[in-house]
Amino acid sequence: MKKTKQLCLLAALSLTSLSVFSQTMAEADAAFARQDLKTAFETYTKLANEGDAVAQYQVGHFYESGRHVAQSFDNAEPWYRKSAMQGYAKSQANLAWLYVNGKGGLAKDIVQAVLWYEKAAAQGDREAQERIDNLYNFYPDLKASVRNHKAAILDKQRQEVAARQQAAFDAESEKNIQESRICLNKLSDDARTKSLAGKFSPFGGDSVPMEMLANTGKPNVKEKAALSYVVAEWEKCINIQAEPRKKYLPPEANTIISTYRLDLRSGFADLYSGKLSYGDMARVRAKLDIELKQKIDSLSAKIQAQEFAEAKQRQDAEAQQRYAEAQNQQQREAEKQRQAEARRALNMQEAQARAQLEQTRQLQRNVDFLQGLQMQQMFRPPPQPQEQIQPQQIFVQQAPAAPPPPRQCTSTRFGSTVTVNCF
Known part of the structure; x- marks a missing residue:
């Protein structure tokens, strides 16, 4: 029961805040309608700072038109962009116009203009669609540039x-x-x-x-x-x-x-x-x-x-x-x-x-x-120790000497004396 009361209280507070918000926007619109631009501008600015896309558009329009405030495209552009980013079609179309004319601190960029006009046209803004067609007729290569830009995005x-x-x-x-x-x-x-x-190691590694x-x-x-x-x-x-x-x-x-x-x-x-x-x-x-x-x-x-x-x-x-x-040979x-x-x-x-x-x-x-x-080193059989070879003594048997040649002897007789000479 207590939880139900809390939910009812939250719902009542939400409805109350919505009612106050709507009433404030209505008051701003009423002030604008009766040409009380000071009250309208102040109220729109308050709501714009709170994040309302319509109020942001209105503040941007005040700066663009120069009503009640000094005309400033540079001041209008941020408010149009904040509103356009929330999907408000009129702000998207106005931001596109700034790109077409290179105003509001923006460099002239026809491709960006077409992209914002397309967002507005997708919500039923016929004027935005007409401006797209006009830009395509005026710039023959624009379609290809837009397509390439979208592909890049x-x-x-x-x-x-x-x-x-x-x-x-x-x-x-x-x-x-x-x-x-x-x-x-x-x-x-x-x-x-x-x-x-x-x-054993479960961790593995570069070497084992x-x-x-x-x-x-x-x-x-x-x-x-x-x-x-x-x-x-x-x-x-x-x-x-x-x-x-x-x-x-x-x-x-x-x-x-x-x-x-x-x-x-x-x-x-x-x-x-x-x-x-x-x-x-x-x-x-x-x-x-x-x-x-x-x-x-x-x-x-x-x-x-x-x-x-x-x-x-x-x-x-x-x-x-x-x-x-491509339209020509040079292109x-x-x-x-x-x-x-x-x-x-x-x-x-x-x-x-x-x-x-x-x-x-x-x-x-x-x-x-x-x-x-x-x-390979593991599977290669370990080298067997080699036995030392003892140096062997080699005896060379000499051949027996050849027998001396037979001696030749001669004898000489002189008188009774005989002399024997052997060679």
Whole structure:
């Protein structure tokens, strides 16, 4: 019952304030009708400052016409603009007129004038529509300029929406990354994680220690309990980023990440059951990490190429339309030149993106090479110690000396003495 009374009181107050407001506007109109311009101007100004679009138009009209106050287009323009921004048709048409004539501190801008006249015409202002037709007849190229301006506005709006979405994604991602990092740091400092140091790590990384790759041991009962806890907590920490990521990443990327996590979870299960050793699990993890980076890299290149192709297609379609609307050869040549410059700018952006992507790929290839080299070193059999070869003594048997040649002897007889000489 008390709540009902409060609602009734609020409704009565709202009706009362509406009645006072309407009465004040009526008094301003009545003062204007009886040519009491001072009272009308003061009342309209009071209501205009409170945000009433009609009163804002009236104040602007006072300044434009110079009635009761000194004529000032500069003072009229802000009031017309405030009213026009609220959708008041008369203010929109008057603001357009200021653009046509370059008054009120505004540069002459026929395109802006047409845009404001169109807003007024859309609300049934026939005079605004007539003025649009007159401007189109007087300026032959105006339709193309208006269309190009609208296209630029839409493109800017799309970019702003994309920028806001990206900013929201970055803010949410940073928040989730920080929460995930805090969770992982806490898990890293846990005694159960430290008990598996050198044998198992759920965190991954760019390189895997050789002692972990070479570990052929399997978890015992105590290590299984620690392993079960560490893997479960690691999943919780990673899941902090999982749901927000699904909202912003392409479906293909989410599929790749989901497949990676399923394969990794299967590897953890095999390690726990004893099908894999610690070294086997380290190799499985390294292989899955490399494949994940390669798939994401390939998907990024595909998406980027598709975006550039769509941008070129839109650019070509707009250029062909503008070229067809060109009134003379000079305009067509200028359009050709503009189209060529736009294409060069887009090609330059594409080349820069490709160079950056190639640099990223080269860095990834270096990481993959180092990991592959580690695995090769682990599987290569250790060098066997070579036995020292003792130097052997080599005896060379000399051939027996050849027998001396037979000696030749001669004898000489002198008297009774005989002399023998041998050679």
